Amino acid sequence: MEIDSSKLPQNLEAEQALLGAILANNKAFEKVSEFLKPQHFADAIHSKIFEVIAKLIQRGHVADVITLKNYFEQEGSLNEVGGHKYLVKLAECATPLTNAEYYAQFIYDKYLRRELIATGFDIVNNATVEDLDSDASEQIETAEKRLFDLANQGDSRGGFVEFPEALASSLSNIEKAYQKEGKISGIPSGLDDLDRKTGGLNDSDLIILAGRPAMGKTALATNIAYNVAEYMSRAKDMDSHSRGVAFFSLEMSADQLATRILSSAAGISSHKMRNGDIDNAEFTRIAAAVRELESIPLYIDDTPGLNINTIRTRARRLKRNKGLGLIVIDYIQLIVGSGSKKTEGNRVQELSEISRGLKILAKELKVPVIALSQLNRGVEQRDDKRPVMSDLRESGSIEQDADIVMFVFRENYYIQNEEPKIKASETPDHFQKRVEEWQERIRQTQYIGEVIIGKQRHGPTGTVQLSWNGDFAQFGNLAKEDYLPERIGD
Numbered sequence: 001m002e003i004d005s006s007k008l009p010q011n012l013e014a015e016q017a018l019l020g021a022i023l024a025n026n027k028a029f030e031k032v033s034e035f036l037k038p039q040h041f042a043d044a045i046h047s048k049i050f051e052v053i054a055k056l057i058q059r060g061h062v063a064d065v066i067t068l069k070n071y072f073e074q075e076g077s078l079n080e081v082g083g084h085k086y087l088v089k090l091a092e093c094a095t096p097l098t099n100a101e102y103y104a105q106f107i108y109d110k111y112l113r114r115e116l117i118a119t120g121f122d123i124v125n126n127a128t129v130e131d132l133d134s135d136a137s138e139q140i141e142t143a144e145k146r147l148f149d150l151a152n153q154g155d156s157r158g159g160f161v162e163f164p165e166a167l168a169s170s171l172s173n174i175e176k177a178y179q180k181e182g183k184i185s186g187i188p189s190g191l192d193d194l195d196r197k198t199g200g201l202n203d204s205d206l207i208i209l210a211g212r213p214a215m216g217k218t219a220l221a222t223n224i225a226y227n228v229a230e231y232m233s234r235a236k237d238m239d240s241h242s243r244g245v246a247f248f249s250l251e252m253s254a255d256q257l258a259t260r261i262l263s264s265a266a267g268i269s270s271h272k273m274r275n276g277d278i279d280n281a282e283f284t285r286i287a288a289a290v291r292e293l294e295s296i297p298l299y300i301d302d303t304p305g306l307n308i309n310t311i312r313t314r315a316r317r318l319k320r321n322k323g324l325g326l327i328v329i330d331y332i333q334l335i336v337g338s339g340s341k342k343t344e345g346n347r348v349q350e351l352s353e354i355s356r357g358l359k360i361l362a363k364e365l366k367v368p369v370i371a372l373s374q375l376n377r378g379v380e381q382r383d384d385k386r387p388v389m390s391d392l393r394e395s396g397s398i399e400q401d402a403d404i405v406m407f408v409f410r411e412n413y414y415i416q417n418e419e420p421k422i423k424a425s426e427t428p429d430h431f432q433k434r435v436e437e438w439q440e441r442i443r444q445t446q447y448i449g450e451v452i453i454g455k456q457r458h459g460p461t462g463t464v465q466l467s468w469n470g471d472f473a474q475f476g477n478l479a480k481e482d483y484l485p486e487r488i489g490d
Contacts, residue, residue, distance in 0.1 A: 009113040010042035020094035032104035190227025201368040211408035229298040244323040250334035308357035331372035405455040412445040
């Protein structure tokens with residue numbers, strides 16, 4: 001199947017009028033050059049003329065009939081349309097300077113329509129050929145990416161923002177934070193002390209949540225995802241396009257994550273739920289929790305081996321079809337590289353490409369992105385097991401791209417593995433004392449988790465303590481001694 005080029009959308013008169021306007025007054029080029037490119041012209045000769053005009057002006061030269069005549073007489077590409085006389089004709093077709101931008105937008109619109117037609121033909125042609133290396137799902141993702149890229153080409157809304165406009169936007173954000181309960185600028189994570197430290201989950205931020213295995217990375221990310229989705233389901237002032245949490249689970253299945261959330265909401269151990277070790281009252285609680293959870297806008301994609309382009313495509317699709325306000329990815333090291341020759345065989349470079357892609361995704365969709373990351377084994381070799389920035393595994397540019405880097409840490413996990421052993425010269429009483437001290441440390445840390453903020457582009461670093469319930473794999477707000485109810489009899 002081929003396209004009949006004579007029937008494609010185009011307006012040669014508009015192209016002539018715009019080129020004439022630029023030749024008559026080069027200021028017209030400034031109005032259109034940011035979004036209009038040579039390839040947007042339907043006529044190849046007009047495209048070449050615009051390209052030469054652009055080169056001359058960008059080099060500080062005047063682009064008019066005389067300067068272009070010298071170039072094209074040597075080059076000869078205008079011979080078929082009458083040589084330099086065609087340039088004179090264009091100058092005579094000049095539109096007023098005020099109309100230049102309108103004509104440029106008109107030309108660009110025709111270009112988009114031609115590209116849409118070409119994309120449609122390519123989709124049809126590719127779909128009719130069964131390629132073992134490209135299944136139908138990949139073709140859909142390719143088509144979506146091509147359409148999205150087309151929509152973002154030549155966007156004339158970019159460029160400089162005048163400072164008063166930036167100030168007005170900043171003031172608007174400050175006002176929202178002032179009026180919002182909790183005095184935070186972003187979406188509340190449901191963890192109050194953490195929100196006070198970070199200002200909540202802010203649009204366009206890439207948040208890295210890192211930790212060693214068994215520290216509770218997935219648990220914390222799942223808790224935040226549920227808290228945010230639950231908040232979105234009842235927030236009255238939130239745009240419908242911003243209601244939605246995308247959870248890309250590259251390790252756990254969707255039903256495993258759902259079980260974790262259900263366990264937390266119903267207050268029943270997930271182990272008991274999996275084994276069916278529940279009574280009628282507990283089953284009733286589970287059913288009630290399910291009814292409540294069905295209304296929250298949480299979407300789980302548990303496809304293994306996703307690459308950054310597929311994640312971007314699916315996130316864009318979700319935002320368009322359902323709404324999206326937060327992306328969670330578990331975890332970075334399980335994202336597949338692009339397979340480009342530049343990064344082939346170099347995992348650090350691949351992860352650098354992935355982290356940059358995640359930051360671009362956050363900015364592109366204007367949503368916070370929480371990406372989980374493993375830490376290297378160096379943590380285990382130190383006496384103080386609390387993570388630091390250098391522990392980020394195969395970090396590449398993760399630290400550089402992230403707006404916030406947080407580490408999950410539970411001291412209790414390591415204390416339990418330090419059970420005292422009696423020494424040869426030690427008395428039983430001394431050994432018993434050490435055992436009691438060890439047991440006391442376990443009791444003191446059993447229900448406490450820490451989030452260590454190692455980097456924050458817009459705020460302070462430091463440590464936030466959270467409550468931890470291992471039965472439900474749940475982090476929550478830690479009750480402060482000052483706010484505990486008075487004990488009876490005190």
